[in-house]
Amino acid sequence: MRDTPDEKLDCPVCFLPLPLRLPSDVDTAQKWRCVGCGMQLEAVLVEDCSEEIRDTVRLVREVKFDECELSPPPTAVVEFASTLAESSDRRIAERRALVKTVPVVPVDADFSPIGEPFMAVSRNVSVGGIAILHVVPIAQELLAVRLTKRENETMELVVKVTRTRTVGEFYEISGRFIAKLAV
Numbered sequence: 222m223r224d225t226p227d228e229k230l231d232c233p234v235c236f237l238p239l240p241l242r243l244p245s246d247v248d249t250a251q252k253w254r255c256v257g258c259g260m261q262l263e264a265v266l267v268e269d270c271s272e273e274i275r276d277t278v279r280l281v282r283e284v285k286f287d288e289c290e291l292s293p294p295p296t297a298v299v300e301f302a303s304t305l306a307e308s309s310d311r312r313i314a315e316r317r318a319l320v321k322t323v324p325v326v327p328v329d330a331d332f333s334p335i336g337e338p339f340m341a342v343s344r345n346v347s348v349g350g351i352a353i354l355h356v357v358p359i360a361q362e363l364l365a366v367r368l369t370k371r372e373n374e375t376m377e378l379v380v381k382v383t384r385t386r387t388v389g390e391f392y393e394i395s396g397r398f399i400a401k402l403a404v
């Protein structure tokens with residue numbers, strides 16, 4: 222019998238509800254920072270929280286995105302992604318904005334990098350998740366991605382892969398955002 226502390230925590234300092242729970246004896250806790258007060262605590266992420274609650278913590282662990290060292294995605298993927306965007310009913314400016322390259326770092330359950338980082342092409346980004354195109358399927362379930370919102374403004378998030386399907390000769394990997402990294 223083990224205790225399953227499923228109950229979500231509130232920040233002990235500023236009382237913000239957090240998407241975290243205490244670790245059980247089989248979990249590995251990570252270090253998180255409360256956005257409200259900066260307090261750091263070791264806990265386990267509860268993945269199915271609302272956007273609002275998910276946004277109250279940042280993962281303290283740093284994931285390195287060596288964008289300069291990564292080869293850009295093959296031209297064929299970029300062209301394919303623009304073609305897909307063009308076929309949908311959007312204005313030209315919007316279509317172009319949708320085709321962006323995204324650095325991806327596969328991570329394990331403890332959010333440590335595993336596997337080779339790579340550049341993919343984003344197909345679709347929403348508040349809740351992202352779809353990326355890549356030349357090969359990805360074995361890992363969790364991916365850290367860096368999104369560029371505007372010039373010089375980036376956001377790093379962890380994506381839980383929910384579906385991989387073939388689109389043309391490429392792979393579309395879709396997932397939902399489960400946590401934000403501290404940047």
Ligand SMILES: [Zn+2]
Binds near residue numbers: 232233234235255259
């Ligand atoms: Zn707090």
